[in-house]
Amino acid sequence: MDSQVLILFIVLAAVLVGLVSLFFVRAGRARGLEDYPETRDADDPAPGDSADSASGTADSGGSADSGGSVALAEEERTAAAPDKAAEGAEDSATAVETPEPVAGRLARLRARLVKSNNVFGRSLLALLASDDIDEDVWEEIEETLLTADLGTEPTMELVDRLRERVKVEGSTDPDRVRAMLHEELTALIDPAWDRSLNVEAAGRPAVVMVVGVNGVGKTTTVGKLARVLVAEDKDVVLGAADTFRAAAAEQLATWGSRVGVPTVKSDVEGADPASVAYDAVDAGIEHEVDVVMVDTAGRLQNKANLMDELGKVKRVIEKRSEVDEVLLVLDATTGQNGLNQAKVFSEVVNVTGIVLTKLDGTARGGIVVAIQRQLGVPVKLVGLGEGPDDLAPFDVESFVDALLEDR
Numbered sequence: 001m002d003s004q005v006l007i008l009f010i011v012l013a014a015v016l017v018g019l020v021s022l023f024f025v026r027a028g029r030a031r032g033l034e035d036y037p038e039t040r041d042a043d044d045p046a047p048g049d050s051a052d053s054a055s056g057t058a059d060s061g062g063s064a065d066s067g068g069s070v071a072l073a074e075e076e077r078t079a080a081a082p083d084k085a086a087e088g089a090e091d092s093a094t095a096v097e098t099p100e101p102v103a104g105r106l107a108r109l110r111a112r113l114v115k116s117n118n119v120f121g122r123s124l125l126a127l128l129a130s131d132d133i134d135e136d137v138w139e140e141i142e143e144t145l146l147t148a149d150l151g152t153e154p155t156m157e158l159v160d161r162l163r164e165r166v167k168v169e170g171s172t173d174p175d176r177v178r179a180m181l182h183e184e185l186t187a188l189i190d191p192a193w194d195r196s197l198n199v200e201a202a203g204r205p206a207v208v209m210v211v212g213v214n215g216v217g218k219t220t221t222v223g224k225l226a227r228v229l230v231a232e233d234k235d236v237v238l239g240a241a242d243t244f245r246a247a248a249a250e251q252l253a254t255w256g257s258r259v260g261v262p263t264v265k266s267d268v269e270g271a272d273p274a275s276v277a278y279d280a281v282d283a284g285i286e287h288e289v290d291v292v293m294v295d296t297a298g299r300l301q302n303k304a305n306l307m308d309e310l311g312k313v314k315r316v317i318e319k320r321s322e323v324d325e326v327l328l329v330l331d332a333t334t335g336q337n338g339l340n341q342a343k344v345f346s347e348v349v350n351v352t353g354i355v356l357t358k359l360d361g362t363a364r365g366g367i368v369v370a371i372q373r374q375l376g377v378p379v380k381l382v383g384l385g386e387g388p389d390d391l392a393p394f395d396v397e398s399f400v401d402a403l404l405e406d407r
């Protein structure tokens with residue numbers, strides 16, 4: 001009799017434990033990414049970690065390589081966006097910023113573009129406004145375009161076409177010549193490119209990788225872009241695969257937390273970046289977010305081992321998901337040097353879009369043309385300042401308008 005009571009008691013206890021754990025699992029799922037475990041042990045494979053990643057190949061991803069645990073930053077777990085947060089997180093959600101809507105950003109930032117390209121536009125228009133555009137004037141025009149980093153071939157093309165039109169139309173009316181210049185510059189920059197970001201993927205998160213040399217503004221761009229996506233009501237996860245620089249992951253997590261976006265990062269300095277990237281994508285898939293953005297460490301294009309590592313980061317992500325967009329960040333102030341970077345990065349990770357940063361600090365806007373020509377990849381975004389909302393979609397008309405604005 002005693003033993004029957006004991007068995008009954010054990011069975012009842014087991015049923016009770018089962019019910020309680022089921023409740024917690026469901027509640028956890030309903031709460032979403034903010035309940036992602038704070039740390040995941042290095043030896044504990046990431047959920048959905050592929051067989052490949054565990055196989056120990058050179059390209060393998062997953063937590064086993066990360067050299068430590070992967071954690072969501074403390075801030076982002078407490079600063080989830082209001083509509084995505086657990087009910088109990090409402091208080092902390094009040095601290096989350098509302099990013100500026102994307103529409104009209106370039107209009108706001110136009111003054112900066114105008115200011116920095118003042119010399120370019122003014123001297124071109126002044127030259128073209130002369131009654132008699134002789135050989136010397138055409139040469140000066142050429143020089144101005146070259147100084148603006150338009151590149152030799154596009155400069156020659158532009159000058160030839162303008163010369164031809166001025167000759168054929170026989171007009172030196174400044175307004176007319178200015179309109180011709182506007183048309184020719186627009187044609188050179190080419191409005192036909194598809195400049196939309198690939199941030200929609202059916203049935204899984206879109207994956208965006210951000211690459212480039214040191215200090216060009218990668219982390220800042222990921223942060224600003226997270227704001228753009230949040231403003232468009234997307235769920236985003238950031239992956240801090242810049243494991244070289246100790247402060248980089250924190251910097252990224254801070255950007256994310258400002259708009260309630262979580263960051264997957266390693267708490268071990270020098271951890272395998274491919275592993276962190278894999279974990280970020282994995283977390284994004286598991287929590288059914290819209291976009292995972294992976295920030296990578298700055299690397300010189302002539303360091304073969306670092307470029308190999310970047311290739312590996314992409315290949316490891318691809319074990320878990322397609323990579324939809326590879327954004328190469330270029331600093332506009334570095335001029336033609338950006339072209340070499342673009343070429344090498346493109347060979348390694350198949351760049352799909354350019355982000356041109358620091359365009360607020362240079363009159364070398366012509367680099368847009370040179371890059372697109374050489375690379376066959378469109379400029380999709382421009383950085384026009386250090387402020388959180390100083391990133392705008394690249395729009396050809398507004399760009400040329402700003403270059404040739406009356407001052």
Ligand SMILES: Nc1nc2c(ncn2[C@@H]2O[C@H](COP(=O)(O)OP(=O)(O)OP(=O)(O)O)[C@@H](O)[C@H]2O)c(=O)[nH]1
Nearest residue numbers: 214215216217218219220298357358383384385386
């Ligand atoms: N003026 C201006 N500054 C910018 C722009 N974008 C980024 N910056 C600044 O450029 C500096 C470097 O930016 P980061 O985002 O840290 O650059 P990074 O490429 O991630 O750097 P590493 O990780 O060291 O390679 C920071 O001071 C940014 O504020 C921009 O569009 N305009």
